[in-house]
Amino acid sequence: MNRITQVGAVLFVIAMTVGWSGPNITSNAKQDPLGRSVAVMQAQTGMMSGVVSPSSSNSTVTAYSSADTATASADTTTGTFMFMTLPAGSYTVHVMPGNMSLNDTTISNVSVVDGQTTNLGTIQLSSK
Secondary structure, three states: OOOEEEEOOOEEEEEOOOOOOOOOEEEEEEEOOOOOEEEEEEEOEEEEEEEEEOHHHOOEEEEEOOOOEEEEEOOOOOOEEEEEEEEOEEEEEEEEOOOOOEOOEEEEEEEEOOOOEEEEEEEEOOEO
């Protein structure tokens, strides 16, 4: 049986033989304290940030990719939001205001790059 130990948010140590070679993964061979071969797997991740205006919209921001979905709440004072450790790839971002007098909005083809922050700038919500 393989033993998996998670270290932090993105570092995994997989003991025994590793036969998985999924996308956005880097691997370095290491030895554990007993001299057994292990593989260190680290997912390639980036961040995404932005500001929803008006900040009082009480908005929920959702980022979708083919393999991942993440949700964040925009700060009700500043409108800022941030996604940490998103797997690198292409996302669709949907902003849903809690204030029903505002329209929701969708941004397609948002690229998240390993080790970088994708800043969406200010997302202006329009009135219905």
